[in-house]
Amino acid sequence: MRQVDTLRRAPLTRDRVLRAAVDLADGTGIDALSMRNLAQTLGVVPMALYKHVANKEELLDGMLDVVVGEIDPPVAGTDWQAAVRERILSARRALLRHPWASRVLETRTAATPVVLQYMDSMIGMFRAGGFSVDLTHHVMHAMGSRILGFSQELFGTPPPSDAPIDPELGRQMAERYPYITEITTKVAHDDASVVGSGCDDQFEFEFSLDLILDGLERLRARGWTSRPD
Amino acid sequence: MRQVDTLRRAPLTRDRVLRAAVDLADGTGIDALSMRNLAQTLGVVPMALYKHVANKEELLDGMLDVVVGEIDPPVAGTDWQAAVRERILSARRALLRHPWASRVLETRTAATPVVLQYMDSMIGMFRAGGFSVDLTHHVMHAMGSRILGFSQELFGTPPPSDAPIDPELGRQMAERYPYITEITTKVAHDDASVVGSGCDDQFEFEFSLDLILDGLERLRARGWTSRPD
DNA sequence: GCGTGCTGGTGTACGCCGTACACCTTCCGA
DNA sequence: TCGGAAGGTGTACGGCGTACACCAGCACGC
Known part of the structure; x- marks a missing residue:
């Protein structure tokens, strides 16, 4: 009986643990990802996980490595701006596939080798595009x-709210926050299909990305060195 | 005896709770802020707090309101760019006084009235500076x-590490992440006084703030409306 | 063939956390 | 004087991450 159980399930590996964790977070949200919970989906006792990851922080690091691993390598043969743009949009697609990833990323205090590798190649794209070392920094x-x-x-x-819309509250909003109201009504009017x-x-995202990239190209072309004034 | 105790300490108020929470987070870090912990510094049993805040999330919201309340009002009589710049730097000073605040901010799902008020006035500064409604958005x-x-x-x-610096590891770094190494060595060389x-x-912060503000001014001056192209 | 030691899964237990719920004062207005 | 609200208390529950001791199975040198 024991033997059957043991034989039935594939042995745990760090990789299996990480993939299961990513799947679990994708499916039920990052808040539902606990060591106990993850262990259960793997048909294993919680402490078994600790043979493959040092602790929960390292688990999260590993999960992010999986996500970052999904980002496409740089495309060659275009100007730096198009190449950087495309790569970042690829990163964005990866992050959108794993909605928990950005929130987890914000809690990291150190980069893993995988992330460092990504950063390094990203820096390389700017350097290859003609940016000086300190401007690139x-x-x-x-x-x-x-x-x-x-x-x-x-x-x-x-979070989705099922509270009934109170018109009185809407009026108070408009009174107290006139500028916010101005924008939200305009947006709602322009894009009637919208629900969220x-x-x-x-x-x-692309608006502000291009805003920044354009600004950077101008600095580069101008030969920006230090504080320009 | 009981009476003495009761009389001695000022009665709890929502305000006292929030201020104590901010102080505690300032002093010992946000991770050390638990309801139990906070209650102890107030000389009160944990559940007493719940008479003044609904739950921990609301406590955090209230703490952020305290921080946002420290941001200076807009200065009048300058161009939009200088005014926005100055206000944002004031916000930055407030956030720097409470290092936990930005991390907590990132976890919020809804803005409080205090934050909405701040946002609204910020939008107003752009509108007053000649930005159209949708560009402002x-x-x-x-x-x-x-x-x-x-x-x-x-x-x-x-986090401060007391691990001895391994020269071999440094060499591996330089080999594996040449571009990162290029930057870090340059930075370390330029600014020898640096420890962190x-x-x-x-x-x-100011570099990228100005990068963005300059880009925005250019869009505004050009009369940007929708996707330019 | 047989100890021996390593790898990986188990079971129990500890100390935290947020907070539900029932209780008991204290005090104020009718 | 009495009723009830406001505010502080005590106990308890279910969750969390994980330390630590244990044990099954296997590989390997003798």
């Missing part, structure tokens, strides 16, 4: 999390 | 968390 800071394909939206999608936040996230 | 997305004075640095300050990450966070 500031560029990486300016790109921030966008380099990994997400911009932390303050107050992401609110009313914003086209992809457009917003 | 995209502007707010492009600014992202920068509007509140922080840019989420991927992999913020690493080697980056002047304030400079990096």
